[in-house]
Every structure is written in structure tokens, then in C-alpha cells.
Amino acid sequence: MLAALLAATSPSTVVQVRTPAIKRRLHPTLARVGVHDDCFLAGTDDYGTFTGDDATWLASSPILVGGETCDVSARSAWPNARAEMARYHWTYLNPSFDTDVLTSWGSGGLAEAGRRLGYRIRLVKAVLPTTVKAGAKVTATITLVNDGYAAPAQNRPVRLVVGSKIVSVPADLRTWVPGRQVTLEATFTAVQGAYSLSLPDPAAGLAGRPEYAIQLANPRVWNAAKGWNSLGRSLTVK
Incomplete structure (x- = not known):
């Protein structure tokens, strides 16, 4: 069977x-x-x-x-x-x-x-540049911890959203075991806009549905309309 x-x-x-x-x-x-x-x-x-x-x-x-x-x-x-x-x-x-x-x-x-029960992903800190020159390369560093009982059973995309830019971040959520701090790093060409973290469902049919994305445990970060988590900073390009 x-x-x-x-x-x-x-x-x-x-x-x-x-x-x-x-x-x-x-x-x-x-x-x-x-x-x-x-x-x-x-x-x-x-x-x-x-x-x-x-x-x-x-x-x-x-x-x-x-x-x-x-x-x-x-x-x-x-x-x-x-x-x-x-x-x-x-x-x-x-x-x-x-x-x-x-x-x-x-x-x-x-x-x-x-x-x-399951995973409970919490933002610990985010080091995010706020002002850079046009055309500059920017590196964002995000530290998370899992306060739940288990790691996610399935992997899923990790995306840093900055204004209109979406930056894929290499990671395997199945390794985010409880109590372990995970540091994500993304380098990209600067674009103006607010920083957010997106963890959408891996299935093609569900990836665009906000209710299937991971919501961080921190208060007042969740954008229910887009399925993103605000990182509380914006990038200004001069």
C-alpha cells in the first residue's frame, strides 16, 4: 500500500x-x-x-x-x-x-x-542599507530563528522584495530546525523601495496566493494582501 x-x-x-x-x-x-x-x-x-x-x-x-x-x-x-x-x-x-x-x-x-506546532519563523534582525548611489551594489543580511517544534516539511522559495525588484535568496527551509539561527544574504543592484521578505508556497498553483505564504511570527510585519513580511526599512537611491 x-x-x-x-x-x-x-x-x-x-x-x-x-x-x-x-x-x-x-x-x-x-x-x-x-x-x-x-x-x-x-x-x-x-x-x-x-x-x-x-x-x-x-x-x-x-x-x-x-x-x-x-x-x-x-x-x-x-x-x-x-x-x-x-x-x-x-x-x-x-x-x-x-x-x-x-x-x-x-x-x-x-x-x-x-x-x-510545526515551524514558527521569527525575524531576529535585518541589516539593510537605506541610502546608496544609483547603480551601486547592495547587500542585505537577514537573521531568522525557528521558535516552533519542527522545521518546514517542504522547501519553498525565499525572496527579498525591494520596491519593484525581487531577489531570489538561496536557502533550504527544511534545514531551519528549531532554535537554529539562519542568516540570509542577498546582493543586488540598488533600486528604490521598501524591503520585504517573501516565502511563497512552492506549488505553482499556490505561489501567488498570499494565504499560503509563510507569515513571520513578529507583530505588525505581515502584508496579508501580498503575502509579504515587511522588514521595516526602505532603500533610497540617489
Whole structure:
């Protein structure tokens, strides 16, 4: 069944299996095969999800992980739930089940989980020239950090927008693991206008839709009409 799903879907589509053991047996190195934990935090081993050294292996494997809780246990309270979602780099969680587990986390825990599941990219600083001569070369440096539980599961374009100019920035978002600061650098011929950072969806049919672009976690930077993040500076060309 897994072979049929992989053959019938795009190479960029992630397919998940129920346990790390299945993943390790069938496709241990294929990044697009992830793990769906159907009983997160239940019992001592997520009700059969983990055997042997599966837990240690999963913690060090940069694959897509998600699923749902299913039973209250000694491990299901919020402090441990938060630690395990971070350890196993969770991207999504069923918000409707198990309600006893989820409500035990309280409003604060649920809010934090909602913020940190998957990636949460935050602007740390941006070094952006503001005044240059016409025809000059300009270098912009942008530092970001991922405050979420996981790196993005798919790569996507990174673009610095300056006025009417769009500058492609080389980067692989799949390497933006939690807690790691990433520095982007772009050099271009000066053009007048405001600086913005654009992280559109990689699919051609969705790239132009703002709601599919990544919104930085910083307040008051998001341009919902264009799907860009303002960097708070403008470049003046003299």
C-alpha cells in the first residue's frame, strides 16, 4: 500500500506510516515518508508506537511527525506533552481528540501548542542599507530563528522584495530546525523601495496566493494582501 501511495503522488507529497518501526523497515532514508503517532502520550510507549530504540531514532530523524492523543496517562500532562512535542518535532495535532488529554493542558498549554506546532519563523534582525548611489551594489543580511517544534516539511522559495525588484535568496527551509539561527544574504543592484521578505508556497498553483505564504511570527510585519513580511526599512537611491 505504501509503495502504491508513493507512486501515485508527487515526490514532494509526504506520506506517513503508523510507527517508526514501519518507517525504518520500509524506507529508513526517504524524507517524504513520515510518522503518524495515533496514540501520543498514552501508556509508556504511545500504545505500541515505540519499540526498542524507536523513540531515540525518531528524535534524531528530521521527518514529518504528527497525530493525535488518545488516552490520559502519567505522561499526558502539559509539561511532558510540551517536552515530547519538541523532542519529536511535531508539526500537527488533532485538535478534537482526545478531549480529556487536551483540556488537561489548560488554555495556556493549548495556546502554546497552537503557536509552536510545526515551524514558527521569527525575524531576529535585518541589516539593510537605506541610502546608496544609483547603480551601486547592495547587500542585505537577514537573521531568522525557528521558535516552533519542527522545521518546514517542504522547501519553498525565499525572496527579498525591494520596491519593484525581487531577489531570489538561496536557502533550504527544511534545514531551519528549531532554535537554529539562519542568516540570509542577498546582493543586488540598488533600486528604490521598501524591503520585504517573501516565502511563497512552492506549488505553482499556490505561489501567488498570499494565504499560503509563510507569515513571520513578529507583530505588525505581515502584508496579508501580498503575502509579504515587511522588514521595516526602505532603500533610497540617489
